[in-house]
Amino acid sequence: MAGDGITREELQLAARNHGMPLEALRYPVTPVGLHYLLVHYDIPEVDVEAWRLRVDGEVQLERSLSLDELRAMPSTEVVSTMECAGNGRARLEPRPVSQPWLLEAVGTARWRGVALLSVLERVGWRRGATHVLFTGLDGGIEGGIEQRYQRALPLAEAMRPEVLLAYEMNGVPLPPQHGFPLRLVTPGWYGMTNVKWLDSITLLDAPFEGYQQSHAYRFRLDEDDEGMPVTRMQPRALMVPPGVPEFLSRDRTVHETPVAVRGRAWSGWAPIVSVDVSVDGGGTWSAAELDDDAGPPWAWRGWSFEWSPEPGEYVVACRATDARGTGQPAEPVWNVGGYSNTAVQRVAVTVAG
DSSP states (O other): OBOSSOOHHHHHHHHHOBOOOGGGGGSSSOOGGGSOBOOSSOOOOOOTTTOOEEEEESBSSOEEEOHHHHHHSOOEEEEEEEEOTTTTGGGSSSBOSSSOOOSOOEEEEEEEEEEHHHHHHHHOBOTTOOEEEEEEEEEEEETTEEEEEEEEEEHHHHTSTTOEEEEEETTEEOOGGGTTTOEEEOTTBOGGGSOOSEEEEEEESSOOOSHHHHTSSEEOSSTTOOOEEOOBOOOEEEEOOOSEEOTTTOOEEEESSOEEEEEEEEOSSSOEEEEEEESBSSSSOEEOEEOSSOOSTBSOEEEEEEEOOOSEEEEEEEEEEETTSOOOOSSOOOOTTOOOOOOOEEEEEEEEO
16 A cells, blocks of 8 residues: 555556546547556567467367468457556555556557457367466566466356457557457456457366456455455546646636537446536536447447536536446545546536636
8 A cells, every 4th residue: 555655666557557648538449559558567579470379278179370360260340448447546545556547547449350259169168168268478476476467257258259359459450568469358347357468268167266366356355355356347437628737737727618528438237328417526417418329339438518617616527327227436435456446537627717
């Protein structure tokens, strides 16, 4: 945990990783260079001519597939919003020491690749297979354990038709930082599940107990709590901050004219059915207008709110609700890892006469 001052370790992480500037919410699909980025260890160097994807474990036929072989298979495309599980971590008190995300750890991309189900059907799976383990080429030390980055999914979840082995992002080959030559894309789930730089896929006959599954990415109230796993993205709405910023504080100023407050909302569980906006920090709420086109099922949905302010000081806030009836808390819910802080966004705005 950290006090008020940011640590050198947090600065090192913040220099390596980056969020999406919130003004980029104006784009339905986030430009590659603006999409949020988190690299756990180092970006591996990959010789694509020598690279192979190994598929093994509880399968009927082990395979080793080149990128050309994967590209020769029928391709599919998914537009999907991806958010880091730690988005909002830096707003918790006390602040967990890790990548210090505020609100910008999100992006929506157009991913193209081969359906994971197609590859699994090629190798077949044994009756006892229950989980699918994904191992990346990136490695490091975490929690005192030297490891490769690994995450697993239940077999039924991995077999969803929209789960991709992606080799393109927004119509171009994956950039090195986004997982070249191949990455997993699991629509609806927080970003930690979308393993980059894939090296192997292994079918297991039991749940995976590796560090990133059994210790990291769990909701824990204290260090001794076993916790619950982090899975799908909770509902969230974010707005493009209105007006213009003061350079250092990012405080916003608008003029006494009608203001269009716009943003995006998403949930990994169910479609967004409403977004509300407040101009008094959450004391009173009014319904925003959702875009007529809900867009692709796994992508965020646009919304807008027309505001005619008088001169003064305001706090503009927004919140989303999905089709399950799940909304956003007014205040952060603390946990050890700082995960899934979906407390409503608030932006201080000065309206100048």
